[in-house]
Amino acid sequence: xxxxDTIPLYQSSQSDIDEIENMMNAGFQSGPGTVLPARPPSxxxxxxxxxxxxxxxxxxxxxxxxxxxxxxxxxPVPAPPSLxxxxxxxxxEGSKTTGFGSPPNTLTxxxxxxxxxxxxxxxxxxxxVVFPNPNREDPGKALRDWDLWxxxxxxxxxxxxxxxxxxxxxxxxxAVAFALLAAGAVILTLNVxxxxxxxxxxQSLSLLGYCLFPLDVGAVICMLKxxxxxxxxxxxVTLAWSSWAAYPFMSAAVNPRRKALALYPVFLxxxxxxxxxxxxx
Amino acid sequence: MQPPVxxxxxxxxxxxxxxxxxxxxxxxxxxxxxxxxxxxxxVVTVLLAALDFWVVKNVSGRILVGLRWWNEINDLGExxxxxxxxxxxxxxxxxxxxxxxxxxxxxLAAAAWLILGVFSLIRFQADYxxxxxxxxxxxxxxxxxFTKCKKDAKKQFQQFASQTIASRFQSTVQSxxxxx
Numbered sequence: 186x187x188x189x190d191t192i193p194l195y196q197s198s199q200s201d202i203d204e205i206e207n208m209m210n211a212g213f214q215s216g217p218g219t220v221l222p223a224r225p226p227s228x229x230x231x232x233x234x235x236x237x238x239x240x241x242x243x244x245x246x247x248x249x250x251x252x253x254x255x256x257x258x259x260x261p262v263p264a265p266p267s268l269x270x271x272x273x274x275x276x277x278e279g280s281k282t283t284g285f286g287s288p289p290n291t292l293t294x295x296x297x298x299x300x301x302x303x304x305x306x307x308x309x310x311x312x313x314v315v316f317p318n319p320n321r322e323d324p325g326k327a328l329r330d331w332d333l334w335x336x337x338x339x340x341x342x343x344x345x346x347x348x349x350x351x352x353x354x355x356x357x358x359x360a361v362a363f364a365l366l367a368a369g370a371v372i373l374t375l376n377v378x379x380x381x382x383x384x385x386x387x388q389s390l391s392l393l394g395y396c397l398f399p400l401d402v403g404a405v406i407c408m409l410k411x412x413x414x415x416x417x418x419x420x421x422v423t424l425a426w427s428s429w430a431a432y433p434f435m436s437a438a439v440n441p442r443r444k445a446l447a448l449y450p451v452f453l454x455x456x457x458x459x460x461x462x463x464x465x466x
Numbered sequence: 467m468q469p470p471v472x473x474x475x476x477x478x479x480x481x482x483x484x485x486x487x488x489x490x491x492x493x494x495x496x497x498x499x500x501x502x503x504x505x506x507x508x509v510v511t512v513l514l515a516a517l518d519f520w521v522v523k524n525v526s527g528r529i530l531v532g533l534r535w536w537n538e539i540n541d542l543g544e545x546x547x548x549x550x551x552x553x554x555x556x557x558x559x560x561x562x563x564x565x566x567x568x569x570x571x572x573x574l575a576a577a578a579w580l581i582l583g584v585f586s587l588i589r590f591q592a593d594y595x596x597x598x599x600x601x602x603x604x605x606x607x608x609x610x611x612f613t614k615c616k617k618d619a620k621k622q623f624q625q626f627a628s629q630t631i632a633s634r635f636q637s638t639v640q641s642x643x644x645x646x
Binding site: 296299303329330331334337341344345348355356357359360363364385386387388 | 503504505508509512513516520524525537538539544545593596
């Protein structure tokens with residue numbers, strides 16, 4: 186989780202409204218033939234004065250969470266609970282900034298900003314990990330902004346889909362799927378670390394969670410269509426996709442001679458999830 | 467005449483801080499009466515616990531006690547825990563009731579989950595233990611994060627105070643020498 190965008194101090198937009206009004210008045214007075222001057226640059230919003238609060242530690246580094254612990258957001262979920270209070274918080278935050286001496290950036294941003302930031306982080310992490318893009322060349326850099334919300338949502342979704350497809354023992358299926366995926370991610374991470382690899386624990390958890398997205402898609406398709414042949418094909422394709430997604434990150438983390446040792450368990454876990462998807466009916 | 471009792475400065479935030487925690491606990495305890503399906507209990511409880519984690523970490527931590535913590539990965543690929551706090555005068559101006567509520571509900575919720583975990587352990591219900599485990603770890607993460615953040619803020623303030631004293635002392639000595 187990182188906060189890599191400088192968020193200007195939240196101020197009321199009164200200054201902007203004044204500006205626009207002035208512009209309009211100037212326009213009316215200057216007559217129809219003249220060209221309106223270009224919009225003057227908006228007044229420089231005061232950045233946080235550094236002097237008076239030396240322990241404002243949030244020097245936002247130039248990196249691209251999460252994190253975060255992280256966190257993740259099922260997209261429909263945060264909107265209902267945080268939308269009504271977001272408005273209150275937004276307005277109360279605006280009035281409070283004048284009360285505090287020199288508040289740091291992220292401590293006084295409106296709640297809606299935080300929500301948007303977390304949501305966009307999930308989407309960008311997903312795109313980085315699962316879809317082809319140039320950033321995959323440098324795997325160490327790609328998932329800097331780890332967060333656990335995406336993986337959480339994907340694991341729960343996979344469990345729910347499997348549970349829905351099962352005709353009997355729905356609860357057991359869900360519990361087994363969730364425990365398998367969660368414990369599997371932890372064990373795979375420990376595997377890499379014990380092989381002498383250089384990967385951050387949460388970064389790896391986050392990565393393995395995001396790589397479940399193709400299997401999620403496959404599980405949904407298998408739930409909708411109950412043909413065994415189709416299921417096998419779909420699972421094979423999504424399995425290959427998941428493994429392809431996880432490959433560069435895992436292999437970059439360990440010694441080249443131990444690449445296979447790190448990658449094989451990942452593949453094994455995805456194969457077992459694939460079997461689970463096929464076998465459920 | 468007694469001075470008026472200080473009221474909560476942020477009643478909405480306090481409400482939400484307590485709401486999701488309480489909802490998760492209540493749903494977990496009461497759901498056995500209504501729902502037969504473990505899946506629903508699991509998903510809803512864990513979802514409420516995750517929402518509570520997010521609210522505490524990002525909203526009520528900021529507003530009620532002026533603290534924030536997160537984890538970053540720096541250029542060298544190492545994980546760094548970052549802490550952020552308001553400056554000392556703002557911290558001192560924080561509403562006492564707010565911060566009391568914040569810390570105590572945090573501890574009480576963790577204790578409640580611990581007790582529920584013990585119950586499910588006694589009854590050998592592994593799947594409910596899973597739910598309790600997840601909720602407990604989310605609560606514990608918040609407690610640890612905020613406690614570290616508070617200690618860090620105190621340390622920063624002490625450093626700042628000693629620095630200020632040292633620099634003032636230095637300037638006094640210098641001015642004394644120039645006078646002589």
